[in-house]
Amino acid sequence: MKNWDWFRKQNENRGILLVRCADRAGIVAAVSQFLFSYGANIIESHQYSTNPKGGTFFIRIEFECPGLREKEAGMKLGFQEVARVFLMEWKLIAVREVKRMAIFVSKESHCLLELLWEWQSGDLITELVLVISNHEDTKDMVEALGVPFYYIPATKENRQEAERQHLTLLQEHQVDFIVLARYMQILTPSFVANYQNKIINIHHSFLPAFVGAKPYERAYERGVKLIGATSHYVTNDLDEGPIIEQDIQRVNHRDDAEALKRIGRSVERSVLIRAVKWHLEDRIIVDGNKTIVFQ
Amino acid sequence: MKNWDWFRKQNENRGILLVRCADRAGIVAAVSQFLFSYGANIIESHQYSTNPKGGTFFIRIEFECPGLREKEAGMKLGFQEVARVFLMEWKLIAVREVKRMAIFVSKESHCLLELLWEWQSGDLITELVLVISNHEDTKDMVEALGVPFYYIPATKENRQEAERQHLTLLQEHQVDFIVLARYMQILTPSFVANYQNKIINIHHSFLPAFVGAKPYERAYERGVKLIGATSHYVTNDLDEGPIIEQDIQRVNHRDDAEALKRIGRSVERSVLIRAVKWHLEDRIIVDGNKTIVFQ
């Protein structure tokens, strides 16, 4: 396990307040007044309204609050008052509580490696509690870093049974969210329901182009001049979940399907890692089938 | 009309040879030996084979040949010999012969303006012989530059009649190729057949995503993080022609459909202008439903 004590210490008093409610005047005043009453200094604040006149209002406030650990329970209790007035959905997050991540992977290791490296080098602030794979290819590199690796064969046939094992492991390890780092198995609705907006996938095309299987092959057939990658939350509609991040890379007529795959790997890596970081920092809010990314 | 005498003079002896044939050893040797025998110096050469072993071979050679004007007919005759041996399709182009362009436009003027300015500033080496539109909105700006403007109302109903007028005008003006600068009417197969691989369209999405109408509205609905534009040759399958160039621009949750349109304009402009320039320089070879772009 990585030691995140430096991070916990550094963010001892750092909190994040996420709020969603119907838009109207006075929300920011009420929320900021509330924080001020606890001695909190607002460090970063992002807001968005789906419609200036009416619509839904979203705000993410990051604040520094001396003595947060002691005040936390009181703040949560106190904020219920504000929330009641504005009919808010809300969440108060202590930044020092590092999120616990599981990675699912199949044979292709580049996305896994990117996650491992960013985590290892201290750039991905997360407890990497386990890696689950339906292949044994990446076992050695995962265990070399001291991370538990579970080999659970998964096919269409044994999906139910495999997912039961997955769920048991995830619960045992108190996993907060899951990253599908090129995991080539479909998840059942009941599995997804357990981790709503908490499963991040990387799709190897700029969605909605090339939904489904073999996107690089189809990109090659179509003769596109750009290939892309898309990171999104997993829903029950394949490749239709809320998009978190996308990026592309230029290609040309010389690049065959194999070359597209090779070029695509680096886009997939960087797109996925950005999405995971934003998730870890609670910067992503899902609104219907879209994401609001406060950066 | 722009005066391209400086360009004609500068490229007095500049030629381009385009060749396509079955791949085998000895092609480059034969072609370069041929050019050398006419005293031509190869300035730029690009080749591509669909498959190293077998497949189709393409080459574009740009050369400087003193006295090209006088040698041209002889070279064309002489090259038939080489072509026969390798069963080549080929074309010998004198660069001094500036291509004649027609622009079709509807109401949105940004792509037209980009073309006009690049042409006016001497960066788009083409005879801009006429602009045809089914709206009168852009009449003034076109005529202010001394370019003939033809207003030809076109709807589903009068398509046949309108295209008859188009064809007459295009033939009278000896047009070499057509740019659809956001022309919002569908062309009939018989019209397209007259200008095969000579009609360049700009589609306001990164194809194959958002084929068809209202791509920005649909991009907004899907919540994409990138919008794009695609320039392609027009075929009878809507938005399915060979892609010449694509590019994208980053957007975020704050950008509504109107904002996407505004941001998209600059991508459309730059993608279209690159495609038109490559066409003018005979850098694009259509191979089935793909393009080879030799740059």
Added chain:
Amino acid sequence: MKNWDWFRKQNENRGILLVRCADRAGIVAAVSQFLFSYGANIIESHQYSTNPKGGTFFIRIEFECPGLREKEAGMKLGFQEVARVFLMEWKLIAVREVKRMAIFVSKESHCLLELLWEWQSGDLITELVLVISNHEDTKDMVEALGVPFYYIPATKENRQEAERQHLTLLQEHQVDFIVLARYMQILTPSFVANYQNKIINIHHSFLPAFVGAKPYERAYERGVKLIGATSHYVTNDLDEGPIIEQDIQRVNHRDDAEALKRIGRSVERSVLIRAVKWHLEDRIIVDGNKTIVFQ
């Protein structure tokens, strides 16, 4: 003159509050409470502190306030109270008051053309009140759009006299800010002093590389693989002013200095236009020799 009535009407009640002060807890609470007391709904809010603990705090709040026109004077008076407590520098801006722009240009017209076009198409919300040039090359295109054009020869020798004429014109036309759209004359400190942080320049390199003259020639000599452009506010130190925006374009060994210039034009255009738009929307705050861009 463009008719911006639609914009004024649409933004009848839209205001922007810009604040700078020493960072401490309670600022957002005080400001948002103030706005709420006038019935203003916060539409967009960005803040930044140079240092979470201490340092300078900046905030830009865009709000919708029914009856703003009538309330404006009262709000300005009332905010003095808040400002006094926190020792704020501040500005309250009515969005409906469209800023008045002057453009300075020399021979190269591409940046001017971009500005004219974006303005003409309604994307650059500004009163374009005059264009000043030390050459007559762009006279026709400017006057064709109904914009006053002043030809004022300017050289090292007559700089003082020329600037006197400039200032007279700028004052007569009540110009709010100046865009140097490739204006190749140096401005004197006394001229700059009149328009502090109100003169936007485009430099044709990614500063601080290639400060000074002939950046493309020097980029070619150095063999760089990227060329860039930088938009910045003008100070008395040549090319050293606060950078607003930068971008680059990829080049290669085939591109000679002329090609770099041609490729560079499109980067210059897009970088300058972004900087001007952000200035028009009061999104740029100058902090020492840097800019904070709230977008």
Added chain:
Amino acid sequence: MKNWDWFRKQNENRGILLVRCADRAGIVAAVSQFLFSYGANIIESHQYSTNPKGGTFFIRIEFECPGLREKEAGMKLGFQEVARVFLMEWKLIAVREVKRMAIFVSKESHCLLELLWEWQSGDLITELVLVISNHEDTKDMVEALGVPFYYIPATKENRQEAERQHLTLLQEHQVDFIVLARYMQILTPSFVANYQNKIINIHHSFLPAFVGAKPYERAYERGVKLIGATSHYVTNDLDEGPIIEQDIQRVNHRDDAEALKRIGRSVERSVLIRAVKWHLEDRIIVDGNKTIVFQ
């Protein structure tokens, strides 16, 4: 050691011919005729002339030649004839001969890691024969992959002695080229002379901006909106060698020097890896203080 037998087998008959000579008509004809006479099929060909009329001519031809292993000596002998006529500098390379790479690294491990992973995953076709470092930080990760790691403390004081050890190791391991993966020591002219155009460095700025030490800190001070990285061959002038590749990443006012370093890491990684790959594929030709990159 990685097993590259699949690569050697696949490229059994693949050769590369690199030529440099004074430009004149007939070069391509002579070279391609020569290759054809050995039954070689040209797969890829790139040429460049510093000046269409006169100047230096460069060509890189990749070819497939059945029985290359047996013909190789004869071809080298035979080509001397062609070379004599045109006064060519030239090199004939058998692709199956995998180049031998050494990596020098200090404390920062991200560039080393990128190289290790690309090598490990089979994307970087090279014999990674040793890693040399003046720190022990990366010892474990290197040795875990079975690559010899040499810890050689190096400071200003012991530079001569350290370089003697370096040279001995490099010669023992028959190293073809060296990658400085964030190696923070200066090399002496005599060391550089041993590996002319064979030492690739990564500099953490878009040169020529921020030559020398602490580029991120200086980029932060200047308030740039882009940070970059530059890969170049090492010469005796610090950060002045021929640039191979550059790229940038967007940053903003929120990014302090630490953030710039973090963001910069990913640019450094991708820029360096591209440069190394092009070097391995003999795509880079050094011409004075510039590179020609044939891709």
